[in-house]
Amino acid sequence: MNPVLSGHANSPAKTQSQVPATSIHRVMADGVEIFYRVAGDAAAPVLLLLHGFPTSSFMFRELIPRLADEYRVIAPDLPGFGFTEVPAKRNYIYSFDALAGTIEAFTEALGLDRYVIYIFDYGAPTGLRLGMRHPERVTAIVSQNGNAYEEGLGDAWGPIRKYWSEPTEENRDVLRQNILTLETTRWQYTHGVTNPEAVAPEGYTLDTALMERPGNKEIQLDLFLDYASNVKLYPKFQEYFRKSKPPLLAIWGKNDPFFIPAGAEAFHKDIPNAQVRFLDTGHFALETHAVEIADAIKDFLDARGVSDRREKELSR
Template sequence: MTDIRYQTADVDGHTIFYREAGDPSRPTLLLLHGFPSSSHMFRDLIPLLAERFHLIAPDLPGFGLSEIKPRKTFTYTFDALARVIGRFTEVIGLDRYALYVFDYGAPTGFRLAMAHPERVTAVISQNGNAYEEGLSAGWDPIQRYWREPTDENRQALRALLTPASIRWQYEHGVPDTTAVSPDGSALDAYYIARPEVDEIQLDLFGDYASNVALYPAFQAYFRKHQPPLLAIWGKNDPFFLPPGAEAYRRDLPNAEIRFLDTGHFALETHAGEIAAAIIELLDRQAA
């Protein structure tokens, strides 16, 4: 049985929950989840990697079991998420790590990488986008809110926060939906239903425009620093299209691109394949 520790860290007055497994003397992998999830999404992956790596999986501020600071005292933007997670890595003593980024974890993690490229040993992007060609038509309602931040356009996005919508995000593009546990989506729906979390999520929908604006900066980081990168993608993702994975090779000619016959939450169905690909990448990088 994998020995997983469930802990919290005080990050400049912000309580961050995280999962930790593996020997701290081994190479570290920082696992960053996305919307509308938490570090719970790594529940199957962590045991597959813990014998070989030191694993740290925090819940982003306002997500999962991390502290939900009121919006009047904390502005929920991706810059703010990255600032807290960056300080989190310092508080718990991480000075070198590979990044596993998914969905919201990508713009969060890439901000960390740009700020401290010397800390990042490799990048695993699992449906973590950094190119405009990766954005599907599923982003249209959110992009409308970016262009016209009216209350009407904001309220229209609440449809993405319902339990049915969250479950759809887990099942869409999965050939056999009986392979997708109901636990992850049910937990996500529970977390989203807590007081003020819906408004936090709507704030982040609006601020996602800041990530697209930073895509050229993310790409410049890739070109300059050439981190070893694996883009492993659920090819049926309704939000982030396969061209977003393929685009990494434009800036990282040695990037490894793999597609899986599944949807957005690829770990729900392909944790074993993803773990094997991570081991292959990191072992090769360490050789």
């Protein structure tokens, strides 16, 4: 059976005509031309998907159609990634505060005043800044290997931690030569996967091609350095969790060398009712477990009344 056509665990299988189409768009926000993918009924609850390094909204290609029958699913490319374009005259400073500011402007340009956020990797510190700034807008959080705790940082962060403590050109060049390569990007996709050969090459090949654009590697190195600002902000993220108590599902590739399972379990400290699930896969869990993740999201949000189906039932 074609997995793209398989339905929610509690729903009949969809036919080809029932699979919501994904369209691509661009919008100016914060002086940036943001590329984004969207699918689903414009009146349905919004699910905002935020990608990580070194990928783009392309990573959600299997997830979007599986959610768009119940949600308005929107996935932007962050500045410096994918097909979002930052004009040179914008003089953009690549930091996580800046990424969050741009995505905040993006949500406002689209008139999004309430949404669920799906946070992965870099999408976590970006999305959680939105939550802190506008807790009333975030109706729930799905964290797929999106970390907010020191204990969630794995040993794979070693070279980048060294760069934080000694931001020399030599350490910057070590990262340039050893992380910003096709081989390392492929490793991020396949490490911890039971059958690495099953991971389609399109994702890591596209990521590498886009990273090879003139100037892009320097952008990535700037963000590596600024990631230390996220770690310093972890206590503030945790305070946001305690105060606002957003419903949270942590669904985690348990073999991720960057964000280890302890980071998922740690959500219980500040959101006792958080749901935590582990999948036998790596960092890019959607490459191998899109069906399981989509079903878990639907079950989680349906139980909390955050779904198009639930709203239609209540309106009858």
